Amino acid sequence: xxxxxxxxxxxxxxxxxxxxxxxxxxxxxxxxxxxxxxxxxxxxxxxxxxxxxxxxxxxxxxxxxxxxxxxxxxxxxxxxxxxxxxxxxxxxxxxxxxxxxxxxxxxxxxxxxxxxxxxxxxxxxxxxxxxxxxxxxxxxxxxxxxxxxxxxxxxxxxxxxxxxxxxxxxxxxxxxxxxxxxxxxxxxxxxxxxxxxxxxxxxxxxxxxxxxxxxxxxxxxxxxxxxxxxxxxxxxxxxxxxxxxxxxxxxxxxxxxxxxxxxxxxxxxxxxxxxxxxxxxxxxxxxxxxxxxxxxxxxxxxxxxxxxxxxxxxxxxxxxxxxxxxxxxxxxxxxxxxxxxxxxxxxxxxxxxxxxxxxxxxxxxxxxxxxxxxxxxxxxxxxxxxxxxxxxxxxxxxxxxxxxxxxxxxxxxxxxxxxxxxxxxxxxxxxxxxxxxxxxx
Numbered sequence: 001x002x003x004x005x006x007x008x009x010x011x012x013x014x015x016x017x018x019x020x021x022x023x024x025x026x027x028x029x030x031x032x033x034x035x036x037x038x039x040x041x042x043x044x045x046x047x048x049x050x051x052x053x054x055x056x057x058x059x060x061x062x063x064x065x066x067x068x069x070x071x072x073x074x075x076x077x078x079x080x081x082x083x084x085x086x087x088x089x090x091x092x093x094x095x096x097x098x099x100x101x102x103x104x105x106x107x108x109x110x111x112x113x114x115x116x117x118x119x120x121x122x123x124x125x126x127x128x129x130x131x132x133x134x135x136x137x138x139x140x141x142x143x144x145x146x147x148x149x150x151x152x153x154x155x156x157x158x159x160x161x162x163x164x165x166x167x168x169x170x171x172x173x174x175x176x177x178x179x180x181x182x183x184x185x186x187x188x189x190x191x192x193x194x195x196x197x198x199x200x201x202x203x204x205x206x207x208x209x210x211x212x213x214x215x216x217x218x219x220x221x222x223x224x225x226x227x228x229x230x231x232x233x234x235x236x237x238x239x240x241x242x243x244x245x246x247x248x249x250x251x252x253x254x255x256x257x258x259x260x261x262x263x264x265x266x267x268x269x270x271x272x273x274x275x276x277x278x279x280x281x282x283x284x285x286x287x288x289x290x291x292x293x294x295x296x297x298x299x300x301x302x303x304x305x306x307x308x309x310x311x312x313x314x315x316x317x318x319x320x321x322x323x324x325x326x327x328x329x330x331x332x333x334x335x336x337x338x339x340x341x342x343x344x345x346x347x348x349x350x351x352x353x354x355x356x357x358x359x360x361x362x363x364x365x366x367x368x369x370x371x372x373x374x375x376x377x378x379x380x381x382x383x384x385x386x387x388x389x390x391x392x393x394x395x396x397x398x399x400x401x402x403x404x405x406x407x408x409x410x411x412x413x414x415x416x417x418x419x420x421x422x423x424x425x426x427x428x429x430x431x432x433x434x435x436x437x438x439x440x441x
Contacts, residue, residue: 004034021107043075059095153391159207166280186203242267242286264304302408305335312353326373385427390422400414414440415439424441
């Protein structure tokens with residue numbers, strides 16, 4: 001008899017990828033996905049601790065499950081991801097309704113944890129896999145042909161963990177030391193996804209372009225190989241680090257049609273003093289030089305970014321450097337955050353000396369500036385021709401399909417003969433907010 005499972009996901013694309021992995025594992029032991037916790041026999045919370053707010057949401061969500069657990073004492077609740085890895089036994093002791101917690105290095109043991117919970121065993125599983133060097137196939141053999149495909153998109157983790165130790169970031173402690181997979185496993189997984197109907201592949205890693213598989217085989221070589229696979233229409237990757245981006249990668253992006261002309265390149269702050277305090281290991285001049293070369297070789301490229309306002313010691317002059325960077329690069333999308341202290345990070349030892357009201361005001365200024373830039377960019381796209389991968393029906397407009405441009409802008413397309421999975425050539429007719437409207441050519 002089949003049972004039901006629900007997963008609540010917080011955080012980054014890597015967490016979304018892990019969630020798809022967990023649903024695949026649950027399927028093998030007879031659990032079907034459901035839309036609400038009320039219908040589930042197993043509830044998993046896939047957590048993020050990069051910032052304080054997602055962590056607080058986790059505890060709030062667990063609190064909301066208590067009445068459900070009382071009504072259904074046989075309900076199994078597990079907590080995965082970075083919060084689980086970070087707090088482990090503390091979370092298990094704090095929340096009696098939780099049956100088990102497990103960190104990212106124990107992802108593929110999920111069926112075992114559920115079986116233990118069905119027999120009344122509670123457990124904390126935050127041990128690390130043995131360190132075997134910088135190259136390790138952390139995806140078990142049985143799962144290389146069962147990768148995470150969602151609609152037309154396939155997601156492949158090519159690295160795990162991070163060695164950068166940015167002052168504000170807890171990832172090295174929650175996902176461990178960086179390891180890269182051997183290219184053979186990645187390519188096998190990619191081919192299996194394409195055989196199962198994927199049209200667009202995403203290569204994932206905390207610092208995806210630091211991938212190294214020994215010798216001279218690095219991210220460039222992997223990107224080159226994957227981009228040539230039969231049946232692939234589009235290839236994307238996230239998130240690279242500016243320190244490891246180079247002009248050779250920009251040239252490959254320009255010369256290979258399947259590699260999307262979109263780059264998410266976090267710069268975090270526009271002041272060299274703050275970047276140094278953040279331990280980012282690049283300057284703004286270096287960042288802008290790489291971006292300018294990318295734009296020269298890829299004139300239509302769209303660049304998105306992450307940034308933090310209110311990092312300890314950030315002056316008004318430092319913050320104005322961030323605004324200048326936004327004006328210079330003119331990002332297609334910005335993900336701005338107010339600095340929050342994370343335990344076990346280097347920045348936690350610094351005085352959090354930027355008042356909250358100042359953080360709020362700076363965040364509002366970033367959002368207002370980026371909204372203006374986005375509106376100008378959307379208007380400038382009117383009348384241009386774009387190629388859109390159509391991936392879903394528009395839920396409100398009959399006969400229209402939604403998709404993304406090469407530069408990752410959302411588009412609704414109208415016209416005859418539209419089919420999900422097509423790369424459609426379209427003309428942009430207008431926009432509303434962050435959505436473009438287009439007609440098929």
